[in-house]
Amino acid sequence: MSFAVSLSRAAQDIILLLRLIDSPWGGRRRSAYRVISVRARWSTRRQKKRAIRLAALVCISLAASRPAYAQSDEVVTPVELFDPDAGEGVRISPGFILFPQATVDLTYDTNIFNLDELAEEDTLLSFRPTAVIASDFSRHAVRLEAGAEIRRYFDFSTENSEQFRTNLTTLLELGSDIDFELGGGYSRGIEQRGSAGDAFFTDTPVVFHDKRAGFELSRAGNRLELGIAGSILKRDHSDTSINGVPFDLSFRDVDILNGVVRADLRLSDRTEIFAEFGVRELNFDILSDPNRDTDGFYTLVGISYELSSLVELEVGAGYIEQSFEDPLVETAQEVNFRLEASWTPRPEWRFTARAARDVDPGRVLEAPAIIASSFRLTAERAVSDRLLLSADTLYLEEDFRGLPRTDRRFAISGSATYRLAGRIGLIVSAGFRDQDGGEFGRSFDGAFVSAGVRAAW
Numbered sequence: 148m149s150f151a152v153s154l155s156r157a158a159q160d161i162i163l164l165l166r167l168i169d170s171p172w173g174g175r176r177r178s179a180y181r182v183i184s185v186r187a188r189w190s191t192r193r194q195k196k197r198a199i200r201l202a203a204l205v206c207i208s209l210a211a212s213r214p215a216y217a218q219s220d221e222v223v224t225p226v227e228l229f230d231p232d233a234g235e236g237v238r239i240s241p242g243f244i245l246f247p248q249a250t251v252d253l254t255y256d257t258n259i260f261n262l263d264e265l266a267e268e269d270t271l272l273s274f275r276p277t278a279v280i281a282s283d284f285s286r287h288a289v290r291l292e293a294g295a296e297i298r299r300y301f302d303f304s305t306e307n308s309e310q311f312r313t314n315l316t317t318l319l320e321l322g323s324d325i326d327f328e329l330g331g332g333y334s335r336g337i338e339q340r341g342s343a344g345d346a347f348f349t350d351t352p353v354v355f356h357d358k359r360a361g362f363e364l365s366r367a368g369n370r371l372e373l374g375i376a377g378s379i380l381k382r383d384h385s386d387t388s389i390n391g392v393p394f395d396l397s398f399r400d401v402d403i404l405n406g407v408v409r410a411d412l413r414l415s416d417r418t419e420i421f422a423e424f425g426v427r428e429l430n431f432d433i434l435s436d437p438n439r440d441t442d443g444f445y446t447l448v449g450i451s452y453e454l455s456s457l458v459e460l461e462v463g464a465g466y467i468e469q470s471f472e473d474p475l476v477e478t479a480q481e482v483n484f485r486l487e488a489s490w491t492p493r494p495e496w497r498f499t500a501r502a503a504r505d506v507d508p509g510r511v512l513e514a515p516a517i518i519a520s521s522f523r524l525t526a527e528r529a530v531s532d533r534l535l536l537s538a539d540t541l542y543l544e545e546d547f548r549g550l551p552r553t554d555r556r557f558a559i560s561g562s563a564t565y566r567l568a569g570r571i572g573l574i575v576s577a578g579f580r581d582q583d584g585g586e587f588g589r590s591f592d593g594a595f596v597s598a599g600v601r602a603a604w
């Protein structure tokens with residue numbers, strides 16, 4: 148059985164080698180770079196062995212000589228390798244590379260406030276720069292990411308906003324397949340109109356500030372893999388106004404603490420079973436009567452299965468329990484689930500599916516927490532090496548604990564990305580959304596169409 152598996156892997160590597168050699172010399176280095184980038188996403192237990200084999204193949208392909216042929220537009224790589232505008236980065240020091248990117252788009256929306264009645268349409272200009280500084284050490288890793296989004300509306304300037312984020316992560320390889328990752332960051336965001344956080348019809352979008360820190364310690368490479376992680380997020384809200392009257396949102400300020408322990412048992416080269424246990428606490432800064440603090444735990448048991456490099460699946464089920472300090476709020480006891488699936492039936496197609504359940508802090512005094520369930524399905528089609536089509540479907544259900552309210556949102560969107568040049572892409576997208584809040588929630592629908600340009604260096 149092991150001989151057959153090794154023979155199959157060798158055949159995959161030979162095919163990859165031939166494709167790299169058959170690519171034009173000018174694009175060979177870029178093709179190799181993309182292959183390495185994508186294959187680096189493989190699971191940890193196979194990454195080191197595959198990286199060594201792949202590096203050897205890439206070196207041979209770059210060194211091999213071949214006659215010059217005309218550029219072919221045929222797509223010969225999986226859709227993951229389609230990268231319409233990614234740059235190769237700018238080296239800023241012997242150990243660090245800078246990856247800058249910027250997107251500018253114009254969006255027309257039929258219902259910018261996400262209201263059921265008195266819907267208002269508007270057009271907005273959005274500018275989203277990002278920059279990543281990543282290390283390329285032979286061992287250990289450091290990554291600093293910064294980004295922003297600046298929105299400007301043509302008619303309703305009160306909806307203008309500036310959002311930004313920073314995040315720093317470090318990875319220490321301690322030896323014996325033990326890794327320690329430490330990270331932290333800060334962000335300034337807004338509550339999207341129509342979301343659970345947009346509860347008071349404020350004059351301007353609600354602004355919040357997140358400070359977060361976390362760690363993860365894992366041991367891989369053995370039949371039994373273990374991991375432990377913890378994080379803390381402190382969220383503070385800026386004051387706002389309603390019809391010109393100041394409104395204090397400090398009652399929303401909350402500390403979110405998470406802890407997770409996970410064990411993976413490898414049954415075969417491609418199959419693992421896992422068990423996961425997590426705890427979560429929501430501690431509000433301002434004590435209220437009744438107390439809105441809450442704590443709970445969850446369990447997950449499932450299987451991770453990799454049929455091939457084209458089919459990957461992780462599915463788990465378990466239990467969620469969240470108890471509340473307020474005796475009038477019934478303890479939440481729910482089925483827990485998680486799904487992560489990726490399927491590439493043909494080189495130019497990819498389908499991904501995700502589903503999860505989580506506990507979020509409430510945004511009103513009457514609801515200390517929200518049980519959120521999300522389901523997402525995405526399809527991508529590489530028409531050529533210059534054109535990528537994608538479609539996305541989302542269903543989100545938010546159950547407000549302490550209130551007879553459940554919001555159900557359905558959204559569908561599609562986009563086309565065309566590579567104008569090696570590092571410049573044109574993006575066109577459109578979508579529709581519909582939310583049903585029932586008798587006590589918020590209902591609305593709306594649509595958008597957008598066009599933009601993205602560049603990377």
